[in-house]
Amino acid sequence: MEAVQPHLQDGHQQDWKREIEEKKRRRSWKERVNCLILRKRRSGRYSGDDGPEEEEDEEDDEDDKEDKKLKDALKGKEVKEREINVQVENTDGRNENVKRGQWKEINKGKTDGKGKRVKPKTDIWNKEELNDSDENLLHQQEDFTTEDDGDILGEILVKTYTKHHYASDIFNTLTELRNSCVLTDLTLSTEDGRTTVCVHSAVLAAVSSLVRDTLMQREETKSGEGVRRRGDEMDPEIRSWSLSLGPDHVDHVGLRVVLEFAYSGDVTGLNGATVAQVRAAAHALGVPRVLELCDRETQQNTSSINRAEGMKNHAAEQMEISLRSIMELLLGKVGCDVVLDAVGASLPAHRVILAACSDYFRGMFTHGMKESRQYTVALPFLFASELEALIGCAYSGDLRLSWECVFEITGTCLQLQYEPALSLCLDFLRNEIDPDTCLDVASFAKAYGMVQLLGLADDYAQRHFQRVSRTTKFKCLPATQLLQYLNSHSLCVSSELVVFRAVVAWIRHNPEERSKLAEQMMRTIHFPLMTFKEFEEVQATDIWAQHRLAPLSRRLSVDFSSAAVPASQCRVYFPKDTMVLVGGDQISEDFGSRRTSRDLWFGNSLRNHAGLVKSVEWRRLGEMPEPSRFSHEVAVLNGQLYVIGGRRYYGRDDILNSAYRYDPLESSWEQLSDMRERRCCFSVVVLGETLCAIGGDSKPGCLQSVELYCPATNSWSFACPLTTPLTGHAARVLDQRIFVCGGFDGTYRCRASMTLYHPESGSRRLSDMSGPRAHHCMEALGGRLYVAGGVTVTAARGDADDTAATVNQLACETYDPVADCWTAFEPLAVPHVGAGGVVLEGRLYVLGGSSHRDDSDVHMVHRYDPATRRWENVGAMPGPNTDIRVAILGLPPQLRS
Structure with missing residues (x-):
């Protein structure tokens, strides 16, 4: 049977498939396993290259030399592998919620009794399946890792991705196959012959000791008689068989409940009236888990509703147990009805499990093809290492991936239409993409016509352009792809010099050919926006020494020195969010009055003007419902904006407890239930699917209470209170933990405290800041918490009573939750009291606010970049400035066109 080939784009994208196939022909499986474990990534491996001819293709002898050189270099070294478990929860539209576990290191070199290192077994297949040549390769591989020289050359990052609720998914598919009588190989019948059902022996053997023991006996008998062979036709006795349940009074009622349990983990038909029939069937088949449920049913006096709910919650756990049992059958080669003969090894499996996961195998085994009658199926286009990973994923929902193998495994998943493993590969490519791999991902996605993945990779490359442009793979970009990046409004660069350096590096990689495209590339650079110092570097670049580029250099110099830069000229960048x-x-302008606002504004684009001037392009989004408010709180949950509490003006009765929700896709507002208490100058965080409103000021004074909002029930409830009342504080979630920082306490003393808060267990004190602070911003960025702005309290100089004075706080500091310590970073240039704070694309923004010294508004937006460790001015506010709140929200494209 021919492999089902995925759709490939025309042109150079065909090189991708040819490259994979060529590598498969040049390398044996065991040699390739060595490469997957030991080799570092090759530069430009997957990127299209229009560079020199000698760099386009690797000759066979070059590949062999490199492998030999690598082996010689690694001989005597210890290779360490890092593994991380990642659980992926699939939701509608392929939105994944990825929960990362703790790192753990696996030392791959273990020692034998003589102190030599031996390679641990990683295959789940016995060595008896390997021929003599495979054994020799395996011994070579072990010899390669036996010597110990002490030093560690490097680490390979391997992550185990797990498909959440996989057991439920595969058993639902198995149920559908059984209902359609697809690949059912076992016929169960009662002694009287009145009840006959067809099932999958592997599924029933996972719960039934009778079926499992019978399968094992059949394996031993057929192995001794030599019935199993590697011929074309499959023995009918191996293909299907029957089992009579004997004289135990088994009827269709009890048998139906046991089979329901085998395929769903549930026993909805078990009740007081049927427990005896179910017990008889479970006893006949040897199903101890159902017998236990029968005993529980007999002993329980709870209502049927409660029992049904308990069974429902128990079903998922039972399916997990059953799936592990089927995996044990595979490891013991019990009931395996097919052997897949791949390059390097022959791998046993159960047809029904393969068919449940792969449309390729389902078509092969169920549409009358010759492979449906064969015990051994030849797959000469697949390596056993890749097939082994996919089979393991089919039985567990787990897939071990690294950048060394993910492209090959993803290509195989597409070829075999292997959906569970394919979804995990795509999760890996989306979640683990970085500057070194994004161009590989883009090339792969383009070759296979994967539009969404291609868009993600291109977008990543443009938004991390400065780091991507420093990689070797960037120099191999085709001219059309580079021009696409340079002309895009998604190109994120700090200055035009970044673009110029990238273009020069690309041209230098193949100057003979690419210098012809230099003028076209240079037209994408806004030279007038550079500073004089930056343009001096442009002029000093030796690339202009080439004869054909000299006129271009002179023209750029004239344009830069003579032309005034229009105020409208800038590089426009559109953030994703x-x-x-x-x-x-x-x-007001005369400082005579203040005006509260209902306005919503959004930053449509970020703009780089001439020199170091930057700005935000603000657009009006609309108005929130009455009343206007400030000192409120905002949060974003499931793509919707929540506006909560605050105050309408400065009177005691102006504090609010109302809450609204804004849907940007529908451009509509919805009023929600009011909070239990009125709050202003408080904090709201999102913890899971819940909003948490913490402390604040109210009519009776500073609040100690905390309220939780559940969107599903549209209700507020009190949680464990704070240890002390707080207002003007800041709270943020980092690693699913709530951190509360600073603020004024019940006596309105400014605090330097940092606490860890949990809605059920309350607060735990952490290390204090270097000084007290309130009405400040705190944001999570890069695993740390950044604190900026606000006010602080100092002792007044010369005061005999050492009276405290409230002043603007310009100092900034960051908190490391692992070390529980604070570190100062560059202070602000101007005050930001009651400012809005937010993190956008890895940088901290502090917007507006006021100065405590004279109550004047601060109209500026400042941005801190942890990479450069400095603040920069990015323009002015659009309108309201003080006690404003900011959120990151995804808006529909029509608003940003």
């Missing part, structure tokens, strides 16, 4: 400003309050 947008900053949305909500409400706030603004002082």
Whole structure:
């Protein structure tokens, strides 16, 4: 049977498939396993290259030399492998919620009794399946890792991705196959012959000791008689068989409940009226888990509703147990009815499990093809290492992936239409993409016509352009792809010099050919936006020494020195998500009054102007419902904006407890249930699917209470209170933990405290900041918490009573939750009291606010970049400035066109 080939794009994308196939022909499986474990990534491995001819293709002898050289280099070294478990929960539209576990290191070199290192077994197949040549390769591989020289050359990052609820998914598919009588190989019948059902022996053997023991006896008998052979036709006795349940009074009622349990983990038909029939069937088949449920049913006096609910919650756990039992059958080669003969090894499996996971195998085994009658199926286009990984995924929902193997395994998944493993491969490519691999991902996605993955990879490359442009793979980009990046509004660069350096590096990789495209590439660079110092570097670049580029250099120099830069000229960059400003309050020009706001503004684009000038392009999004408010809180949950509490003006009765939700896709507002208490100057965080409103100021004074909002029930409930009342504090979630920082306490003393809060267990004190702070911003960024702005309290100089004075806080510091310590970073240049804070694309923004010294508004937006460790001015606010709140929200494209 021919492999089902995925659709490939025309042109150079065909090189991708040819490259994989060529590597498969050049390398044996065991040699390739060595490469997957030991080799470092090759530069430009998957990127299209229009460079020199000698760099386009690797000759066979070059490949062999490199492998030999690598082996010689690694001989006597210890290779360490790092593994991380990642659980992936699939939701609608392929949105994944990835929960990362703790790192753990696996030392792959273990020692034998003589102190030599031996390679641990990683295959789940016995060595008897290997021929003599395979054994020799395996011994070579072991010899290669036996000597110990002490030093570690490097680490290979391997991550285990797990498909959440996989057991439920595969058993649902198996149920569908059984209902359609597809690949059912076991016929169960009662002694009287009145009840006959067809099932999958592997599924029933996972719960039934009778079926499992019978399968094992059949394996031993057929092995001794030599019935199993590697011929074309499959022995009918191996293909299907029957089993009579004997004289135990088994009827269709009890048998139906046992089979329901085998395929779903549930026993909805078990009740007081049927327990005896179910017990008889479970006893006949040897199903101890159902017998235990029968005993529980007999002893329980709870209502049928409660029992049904308990069984429902228990079903998922039972399916997990059953899936592990089927995996044990595979490891023991019990009931395996097919052997897949791949390059390097022959791997046993159960046809029904393969068919449940792969449309390729389902078509092969169920549509009358010759492979449906064969015990051994030849798959000469697959390596056993890749097939082994996919078979393991079919039985467990787990897939071990690294950048050394993910492209090959993904290609195999597409070829075999292996959906569970394919979804995990795509999760890996989306979640683990980085500057070194994004161009590989883009090339792969383009070759296989994977539009969404291609868009993600291209977008990543443009938004991390400076780091990507420093990689070797960048120099291998085709000219059309580079021009696409340079002309895109998604190109994120700090200055035009970054673009110039990238273009020069690309041209230098193949100057003979690419210098012809230099003028076209240079037109994408806005040279007038550079500073004089930056343009001096442009002029000093030796690339202009080439004869054909000299006229271009002179023209650029004239344009830069003579032409004035129009105010409208800038490089426009559109972030994927947008900053949305909500409400706030603004002082009049004559300082005579203040005006509260209902406005919503969003930052449509970020702009680089001439020199170091930057700005945000603000657009009005609309208005929130009455009343206008400030000192409120905002949060984003499931793509929707929540606006909660605050105050309408400065009176005691102006504090609010109302809450609204904004849907940006529908551009609609919905009023929600009011909070239990009125709050302003408080904090709201998102913890899971819940909003948590913490502390704040209210009519009776500073609050100690905490409220939780459940969107599903549209209700607020009190949680464990704070240890002390707080207002003007800041709270953020980092690693699913709530951190609460600073603020004023019940006596309105400014605090330097940092606490860890949990809605059920309350607060735990952590290390204090270097000084007290309130009305500040705190944001999570890069595994740390960044604190900026606000006010602090100092002792007034010369005061005999050492009276405390409240002043603007310009100092900034960051908190490391692992070390439980604070570190200062560059202070702000101007005050930001009651400012909005947010993190956008790895940088901290502090927006607006006021100065405590004279109550004047601060109209500026400042941005801190942890990479450069400095603040920069990115323009002015659009309107309201003080006690404003900011959120990151995804807006529909039509608003940003």
